[in-house]
Amino acid sequence: MTESKGGDGTVGKALEVLDLIASFNRPVRFAELQGKSPFPKATLYRLIQALTHQGMLAQDPDTGAYAPGIRLVRLAHAAWQQSSLAPIARTHIDELSRMAGQTIHLAQLDGGQVLYVDKRNAREPVEMFSQAGKVGPGYCTGVGKAMLAFLTEAELDAALARQSFHRFTPSTLTTRETLLKELEAIRTRGYAFDREEHEAGIVCIAAPILSAGGRVLGALSITGTLLRTTLTELESFAPLLLQTARAIAQDAESWRFPGQQTAERSAE
CATH class of the missing domain: 1.10.10.10 (Winged helix-like DNA-binding domain superfamily/Winged helix DNA-binding domain)
Incomplete structure (x- = not known):
């Protein structure tokens, strides 16, 4: 709650x-x-x-x-259509799923936590926590860390205050200090990893979806199980992941609510 x-x-x-x-x-x-x-x-x-x-x-x-x-x-359905990245990103994550063959997650930040807004299963689906509509922790998921890393200082302080730092696995980052160091590396690299930090055996690479002004709109990840892939193999998709994140951001920037479009046409 x-x-x-x-x-x-x-x-x-x-x-x-x-x-x-x-x-x-x-x-x-x-x-x-x-x-x-x-x-x-x-x-x-x-x-x-x-x-x-x-x-x-x-x-x-x-x-x-x-x-x-x-x-x-x-x-909720109206909010999903009007405020969620899911309708905008659908064709992009479909293509990313086809090319990567792994599970794709689309997420947005909700009060410092991760809200999964869409998902595409791998060619060989694996049961995992994340499902569209579920809320997960920000500090130990790839998409969560990808978004936290690019928040403003004030936004990040507020988001970190909401993290529980519960240890889910031996790999979970459980302190603010270790997380901040990780976020600095993510900003330098441009994308985040989940090294079995939320679920044992589940790894991912995740990229932020940023507006032209650098505002965090959401995040995108390619996720797999260590039974079928490695983090190194997932990282090979980094250029494709970043390209897809940029394409979603560009579409989100040019998207307008129908009422706003009508108002703009009336003003011409």
């Missing part, structure tokens, strides 16, 4: 409840929510009832469990 935004009032509390329910990845009963929520029982109940009434949550009439509602699904 995200950290509490004390100054955001009822809206902030309602969003915290939505985050909490979504974190279970399944329908969840009120008693379970109460055990995890920072809010008093009456407050939690009131927020859940309001969210259900507005269609942001749905309650199963048989079990009484709550899950994200259809209205929330519609909003």
Whole structure:
């Protein structure tokens, strides 16, 4: 669950409840929510009832469990279309997947964490944590480190404050100092590695997707399992990966919302 935004009032509390329910990845009963929520029982109940009434949550009439509602699904789909890199990048990651033959991930940064927005499986798929819509750690994933490395100083400080530095594998970087040293190397090299830092046996090479002004838009990775490839083999795709990241960035720069296009034509 995200950290509490004390100054955001009822809206902030309602969003915290939505985050909490979504974190279970399944329908969840009120008693379970109460055990995890920072809010008093009456407050939690009131927020859940309001969210259900507005269609942001749905309650199963048989079990009484709550899950994200259809209205929330519609909003999420609209956000995916209008704010996500996925629709813009689709043809590029299709081609990268075809040429590399490995798993391709497209991600964006969300509060210092990684939000996977699209994925293409390898020719021989391997089960791994990342799926479109999942949130992963920034400090120990290739895409996460690729994005962190190119944030402004203020943005990076805020993002680092949100990292747990939990040790997932023996290779995980578990301190701010070691991560900062790694980010410096990534800036010099232009791309990042995941050396089994999040999942044992899973490695990747990742590149940031940067605007013309250097703003971080997202990141792209080529990921494989050590049963079928090596980090050296993945690094051989670095020129192709960087070229694809630049192409996605260029398309993102020239993309406009339909309403904005209409306004621009009207002004001519």
